[in-house]
Amino acid sequence: MRAIVLLSGGLDSYTAAAIAQSEGFEIYALTVSYGQRHAAELEAARRVVRALGVARHLELAIDLRAIGGSSLTSVGEVPRDRDVAAASGIPSTYVPARNTIFLSLALAWAEAIEARDTVMGVNALDYSGYPDCRPEFIRAFEALASVATRVGIGGARFRIHTPLIALSKADIIRRGLALHLDYGLTHSCYDPQAAGAPCGRCDSCLLRAKGFAQAGAADPLVMR
């Protein structure tokens, strides 16, 4: 059975893809280049796709810099050295409607290749500040998909699988290591200057480091 997997090149989507694959899905990986400053992510997505062995890898470009509203796509600093667990509110790295855009592109591809399943590595625990990483959002998108499409009105039901949504970063890493994933292929850092090597100070690096520490594992990216 075919599944679209939204694959960024980060640790979460790699793990989500591998879980879907272990459940028997044939993977159609979708990577969106949206003008993110940390474009090293795209290289990581290609490495991850090769390691997984997917049916197809589709890269789509949509330049969200023209829309703005996020420190991930515009000039200005990404936050550093924050206590992410204690931070409240929605961080500046939130990109307006990003997951809505990503899921709508996945829905288009799903309809074109007759897939009914989409997999997404969103996580509500570590990033509870992002509105479009919550279960309510996922359910609302599934409801939309059923009325938005040719096959939906024909009675087909689109499902969005979020295997990581209730896991801690440490649990995600444990799942991935059990599936023998090589996290040295991934890229998590938000800092556009840190080409390849993680900055170690942005929210994403800090969450990743905490996750590996709690999982009792070493991050192959940091060991390099």
Next chain:
Amino acid sequence: MRAIVLLSGGLDSYTAAAIAQSEGFEIYALTVSYGQRHAAELEAARRVVRALGVARHLELAIDLRAIGGSSLTSVGEVPRDRDVAAASGIPSTYVPARNTIFLSLALAWAEAIEARDTVMGVNALDYSGYPDCRPEFIRAFEALASVATRVGIGGARFRIHTPLIALSKADIIRRGLALHLDYGLTHSCYDPQAAGAPCGRCDSCLLRAKGFAQAGAADPLVMR
């Protein structure tokens, strides 16, 4: 008050934009270049934007040809000389999830510029075959928007205005002519060969011709 208007360069979105403007909205026009073969549409969008006088015109490119699934974005003929009123089913010109993608881009921009209103020239009457032109779809997207965004979870409500949804093509044209719109600026034809001049035989040309005839008006594009 700001409103995002999805503006294709066709007759419907021009009319929808003008209606929104007549109701006092400040127009932020969004045109999506999605790999449509009838790219003359984009030139028409620029003409329409100049005629209306908008606060900003944003053109975004997302190449849906890689996804396929439609005669508007892939090789193969667009249907010709059909009896559109009698045709049943969803035509090959349906682009998978296109309006879901367009509305998600509009939502991102709306959130970034603090707009709460989006205007779309969809019409359920003439094109009842398109799933994403129906009121159920619009309501489902509004429900999604309220949980998908920073401001949505803060209590803001996004509205999608579809002033044409229940109008016939003739009624749309009557509304536009009453607003003194110059339909000679627009482009409706689906035929990629017909650069500028309408083919007169695709579904879109046939619906337009019937609309002008029923409105008792001459189409300035055909008079040229």
